[in-house]
Amino acid sequence: MTTAVTVVVALRNEEKNIETLFQSLKQQSYQHFNCCFINDHSDDNTALLLEEKVKSASDQFKVISLNKNEEGKKMAIRKGVENAQGDLIITTDADCVHDPDWIKTIVAYYHQYKKPKLLSGPVQFSPSNTFLQQLMTIEFGSLILTGATSIMNKQPNMCNAANLAFQREAFLHQNNYEKHIHIPTGDDEFLMHQIAAEDPSKIRFIKNSKAIVQTPPPEGFSSFIQQRIRWASKWRHYDNKSPQLSAIFIFLLHFSFIGSLASVTFFSGNWLILLSGLAVRLLIELYFNKIMLKWQGDHRLVKWIPLVSLLYPFYAFSIGLLATFSKYSWKNRKYNV
Incomplete structure (x- = not known):
């Protein structure tokens, strides 16, 4: 047809x-x-x-x-x-x-x-030349996977x-x-x-x-951060409360991890509980991101999934703050979030 x-x-x-x-x-x-x-x-x-x-x-x-x-x-x-x-x-x-x-x-x-x-x-980053871009490819693939899953579950969010x-x-x-x-x-x-x-x-x-x-x-770290601030900055303007609540939940989830890490590092927190939770999250993310990367033909990047998983809470928390309180530039234009 x-x-x-x-x-x-x-x-x-x-x-x-x-x-x-x-x-x-x-x-x-x-x-x-x-x-x-x-x-x-x-x-x-x-x-x-x-x-x-x-x-x-x-x-x-x-x-x-x-x-x-x-x-x-x-x-x-x-x-x-x-x-x-x-x-x-x-x-x-x-x-x-x-x-x-x-x-x-x-x-x-x-x-x-x-x-x-x-x-x-589906969208994927073209073959990456630098180590940073390889990490970006994993993170971007996880976003595409999240969007696809939300659509399949009749809760489309991205x-x-x-x-x-x-x-x-x-x-x-x-x-x-x-x-x-x-x-x-x-x-x-x-x-x-x-x-x-x-x-x-x-x-x-x-x-x-x-x-x-x-x-x-993105060509470098700065342009990557600017892109992610731009993408994340629209969360406050959603009319549909479901993706808005999802954004808040994800932000708080990563904040809780950072808080727990600070607690066990500087106070008398329980390392076993923190490491157990981290291991469970790592296994889940490794499983799903591995499927996505192999489907996209980026299986060579699977080895870096654990590193992305460890860094992601700090990255997501920072982007959440920047996307709420800072500015960003795009195509030689400057915008307030």
Whole structure:
């Protein structure tokens, strides 16, 4: 079965990724799609390179630029959807690389699942060059696994706009991000939560290796922290209380571990209880993260799961604080959380 698809890509200052992105989309085996590139006031050569690529291609691709009074990824995606020709919208990022059967696989699952309103696809970091990036890959894989599990349990709490498909009609029904347009991040999860509030069974996850989208990991520790603050900062704006309570619970869980560690280190706490709890958590995380990494083809990173598990409480606690009280930068723009 065929479905008209529009791929929407919001871009800002992505000149170094245009060539790879365009080739990745041109080689798609699925023919019934068009693509809207939405330029969000890039101040490099993004717009120029896009126009050159589109001119040399078919009318399958087009470029739209935001007006002066329009800004941000949500606005870009909204404009892309409003100008879309397809019934099924697929969003991805400019720095992503896709399997030639990426769109074909998404459409196949769309029909297999009897046309759900939203499909969340798997995303993984491209092969990592540094030790830090390898640890990032494990952490990122755990987020994708958590999101997939929440969807399968009919309690969807997270997804990733780098690989997200939804019905155009469902998006317009949710008022085009109107309620959250002022929040820079969350273009993926706010839509998911709105659809889930009506019927969580209309959200599905695509478990297929051909649907995996690869994106480069952050280049360094600072950019990684900025990205995670941006992702975590939207928790206070959730309308659905379930993911909001989950975020608070996870924060308190890691805080309790840090508190217990401080207690046994500086006071007369029980090391046996702490180490027993740590061992149980480590075994659980090792089991599930090992499955995820092997499915993604990153089995070489399994050996580092225990280290990530040990460091994670301190990382999660710190990000929770920073995402509540600090600022972050994104695409040469600064935002308050």
